[in-house]
Amino acid sequence: MSRIAPVSTNLVVQVRNLAKAYGDHVVLRDVSLSVPEGSVTAMIGPSGAGKSTVLRCMNLLEKPDSGEIEIDGHLINAGAKVSARNLAALRRSAGMVFQHFNLFPHMSVLRNISLPQERVLGRSREEANAKSMELLTRMGLADKADQYPARCSGGQQQRIAIARALALGPRVMLFDEPTSALDPEVGVEVLEVMKELAAEGMTMIVVTHEMGFAANVADELVVMADGGIIESGDPHEVMSDPQHERTRRFLRAVLER
Amino acid sequence: MQMLQAILIGLPMTILVTVLSLALGTVAALPLLAGLRSGNRLLWLLSRGIIDLLRGVPPVVWLFILYYGVSVGALRLTALQAGVIGLGLVSAAYLAEIFRGAISSVHSGQWEASSALGFTRTTLWRRVVGPQAWRTAIPSYTTYSIGLLKDSSIASTIGVAEIVYMSNQYARQSGEGILIFFIAAGVYIALSLPLGILSRHLDTKMRKVVAR
Numbered sequence: 001m002s003r004i005a006p007v008s009t010n011l012v013v014q015v016r017n018l019a020k021a022y023g024d025h026v027v028l029r030d031v032s033l034s035v036p037e038g039s040v041t042a043m044i045g046p047s048g049a050g051k052s053t054v055l056r057c058m059n060l061l062e063k064p065d066s067g068e069i070e071i072d073g074h075l076i077n078a079g080a081k082v083s084a085r086n087l088a089a090l091r092r093s094a095g096m097v098f099q100h101f102n103l104f105p106h107m108s109v110l111r112n113i114s115l116p117q118e119r120v121l122g123r124s125r126e127e128a129n130a131k132s133m134e135l136l137t138r139m140g141l142a143d144k145a146d147q148y149p150a151r152c153s154g155g156q157q158q159r160i161a162i163a164r165a166l167a168l169g170p171r172v173m174l175f176d177e178p179t180s181a182l183d184p185e186v187g188v189e190v191l192e193v194m195k196e197l198a199a200e201g202m203t204m205i206v207v208t209h210e211m212g213f214a215a216n217v218a219d220e221l222v223v224m225a226d227g228g229i230i231e232s233g234d235p236h237e238v239m240s241d242p243q244h245e246r247t248r249r250f251l252r253a254v255l256e257r
Numbered sequence: 258m259q260m261l262q263a264i265l266i267g268l269p270m271t272i273l274v275t276v277l278s279l280a281l282g283t284v285a286a287l288p289l290l291a292g293l294r295s296g297n298r299l300l301w302l303l304s305r306g307i308i309d310l311l312r313g314v315p316p317v318v319w320l321f322i323l324y325y326g327v328s329v330g331a332l333r334l335t336a337l338q339a340g341v342i343g344l345g346l347v348s349a350a351y352l353a354e355i356f357r358g359a360i361s362s363v364h365s366g367q368w369e370a371s372s373a374l375g376f377t378r379t380t381l382w383r384r385v386v387g388p389q390a391w392r393t394a395i396p397s398y399t400t401y402s403i404g405l406l407k408d409s410s411i412a413s414t415i416g417v418a419e420i421v422y423m424s425n426q427y428a429r430q431s432g433e434g435i436l437i438f439f440i441a442a443g444v445y446i447a448l449s450l451p452l453g454i455l456s457r458h459l460d461t462k463m464r465k466v467v468a469r
Contacts, residue, residue: 102366
């Protein structure tokens with residue numbers, strides 16, 4: 001997949017010295033990460049490496065013990081008290097897509113996408129619905145607007161969840177294992193949408209086990225293990241010539257199975 | 258004929274006591290619920306203690322305490338007031354537990370999605386968690402309401418003129434003891450059946466809407 005290299009080197013996301021522990025159990029140790037505008041960063045690594053935790057710390061679904069997070073100019077320092085206004089601004093800048101979709105089961109697909117726009121951006125019902133329909137059409141799901149999420153397949157639900165996050169106009173999209181709960185064939189639908197987003201220049205951070213996506217779509221590959229980043233760089237270089245023994249072991253496990 | 262009349266006179270009072278106690282219980286359950294969900298250990302303990310106290314003492318004892326026991330200065334509760342407050346407070350304890358269970362049945366992902374989307378707490382509760390928890394709570398809530406409808410007869414012990422009280426009076430005056438109680442039983446069934454049917458209807462309807 002050919003991509004136009006990001007024109008500016010404006011950093012949309014900066015994470016500095018993130019650390020977190022549950023009691024004695026260290027989940028993150030000194031994680032730092034910069035994501036330029038328009039780039040796709042894939043985060044891989046074994047389970048329990050802390051990939052999802054880093055992502056969830058970025059919009060403060062989990063609170064790091066120390067470190068700094070800056071998204072689109074909104075700075076949050078883990079040590080200081082987080083103001084509600086700053087938190088809201090940060091979350092507005094970052095759209096999140098979950099492994100289990102987390103759509104609202106008691107609302108129609110259209111309401112799922114429109115309600116956040118009305119509540120968070122203050123759009124009118126008509127404006128919100130128009131935006132929602134535009135996104136659903138793009139996802140090929142316009143006919144599902146009046147259905148309830150449970151009547152949609154997993155792949156459709158995940159695309160609806162992506163539309164819900166996109167509707168708020170985020171500067172960066174955070175994907176937390178978006179295809180892990182899906183059948184491989186269904187996961188492809190979701191990956192296609194993600195590829196399109198990447199091609200359109202959306203800044204994305206993707207925690208994934210999809211090596212094909214990581215290799216072909218990502219600009220930057222980040223390998224995590226035991227709560228830290230052990231290696232990062234151009235996906236093809238990292239995959240063909242891993243510098244770290246732990247990376248080699250992980251890649252052997254996922255690529256040569 | 259007089260028999261039916263006695264019951265019909267008691268019927269509005271039965272309904273009044275039930276509806277008022279349920280309303281009071283539902284409203285009073287909310288602060289207890291907040292306490293149960295509070296991260297503050299003291300508030301939690303306070304709520305827990307009140308709930309266990311309310312549930313631990315038989316309703317009839319609460320009514321006696323409120324009716325005969327509360328007479329500080331000019332304050333003296335009428336039988337109806339004591340009945341509604343007593344049954345309402347006991348209901349609050351049970352309903353708080355029902356609501357707590359219903360809320361914890363809402364998937365944690367719903368909270369996460371709401372936070373990630375930047376919802377305020379009001380939006381989270383009114384649009385996301387509240388409606389889903391309420392759906393889960395409906396069957397238990399109506400079951401409790403039906404129970405309360407029958408328990409409202411406890412208020413007869415302090416002289417609230419509801420169905421059982423009126424039946425009792427009639428039985429004593431007329432000397433024909435048992436028949437009126439069978440009729441009273443029939444009236445209770447006639448009242449609770451539609452409630453049960455309504456509840457099941459709501460439940461299946463809501464499930465159909467969201468289910469696959």
